[in-house]
Amino acid sequence: MNEVNKLAELIKNKSKLVAMLAPSFPIVYQYPQIVTRLKKLGFSYVVEVAVGAKKTNEAVVNLLINNPKGRFITSPCASFVRYIRTKHPDLIPYLAFQADSPMIATTKIVAEKYPGYQPVFIGPCIVKKREASEDYPQLNIIVITYKELDELFSQFNITQINEPTSDVFDLSETSTRIYPFDGGLTYTSGAKNLLKEEEIRIVSNWKNIEIVLEEFKTNSTIRFIDVLFCDGGCINGPGIVSPLSTEERKQKIIEFQKSPVLI
Numbered sequence: 001m002n003e004v005n006k007l008a009e010l011i012k013n014k015s016k017l018v019a020m021l022a023p024s025f026p027i028v029y030q031y032p033q034i035v036t037r038l039k040k041l042g043f044s045y046v047v048e049v050a051v052g053a054k055k056t057n058e059a060v061v062n063l064l065i066n067n068p069k070g071r072f073i074t075s076p077c078a079s080f081v082r083y084i085r086t087k088h089p090d091l092i093p094y095l096a097f098q099a100d101s102p103m104i105a106t107t108k109i110v111a112e113k114y115p116g117y118q119p120v121f122i123g124p125c126i127v128k129k130r131e132a133s134e135d136y137p138q139l140n141i142i143v144i145t146y147k148e149l150d151e152l153f154s155q156f157n158i159t160q161i162n163e164p165t166s167d168v169f170d171l172s173e174t175s176t177r178i179y180p181f182d183g184g185l186t187y188t189s190g191a192k193n194l195l196k197e198e199e200i201r202i203v204s205n206w207k208n209i210e211i212v213l214e215e216f217k218t219n220s221t222i223r224f225i226d227v228l229f230c231d232g233g234c235i236n237g238p239g240i241v242s243p244l245s246t247e248e249r250k251q252k253i254i255e256f257q258k259s260p261v262l263i
Contacts, residue, residue: 011042022123024180026256035167045170052106053176057189059099076101078131079229124237145239177257180234199223205231
C-alpha cells in the first residue's frame, strides 16, 4: 500500500494524525487556510517543520563550536546524502549526521508533544520517503508530497478556502522559514558568525555539486558546505506544482516569514 492510500485509510478510520508541513508550503498554499483544510481532512494537529529546522541549526552550531578545526558537509537533503553514499563514499565522514534533518527533528518533537499520534510529513521531496523508510523506520513517518496532498483533498472533497480563518499552527517557528532555499541553513543558523566567508560554500542544483565537492577535497580552507540538491533548493522540489519562477517562489517564502499572521 502506497503512502497516499495508507493515509486515506487512516483518515477514514479517524486515526490520530499530526501534519508536519515543510517550510516550502507557502508556494502552493495560503496560511492559515491550509491549517483549516488539513484539520478538516482529519489531522488533529498541524505543525511547521521550521520547528525542527531550529533543532537542526542548534546541532550544526554545536558541531562548529565544539570542533573549531572541523570540516563539515551539512545538508537536510535526502537526495544529496544518497549522492554522497554512492558517488563520494570517501566524504561520508564529513557529513554532519549528528544534526537531524528538519523532518526527523520535527518528528521527534511531535512524538514527545503528541504521543500516540501518527506523524505525516508533507513537503516537496519524493526522496524524503526513502529517508523515512530506509534511514528512520523506527519513527514510522508517512511522507507525502504537496501533489499527493492535493489528491487527498480532492478525494475527501476538502475544497479551497478563501475566507479568513482563525486556525493557526499548533507548533510554529519564524526564524527558520527561509530554510527551503539555497543557503537557508547557513543564514538562519548563525554559521556565518562562526566562520569566515572563505570557509563557507553554499550550493544548490545537482549539476553544481561536483565542482564544490572536488574543491572541498583539495582546499582545506573550506570548512562548511551547505548543500541542496534541487536548483534553488527545496522550493523547486518535484512534489511542487507551481507556475512561479524560482525568484517568485523565494519571494513567497520571504513574504510568509514577514507576514503579521505568524502565530
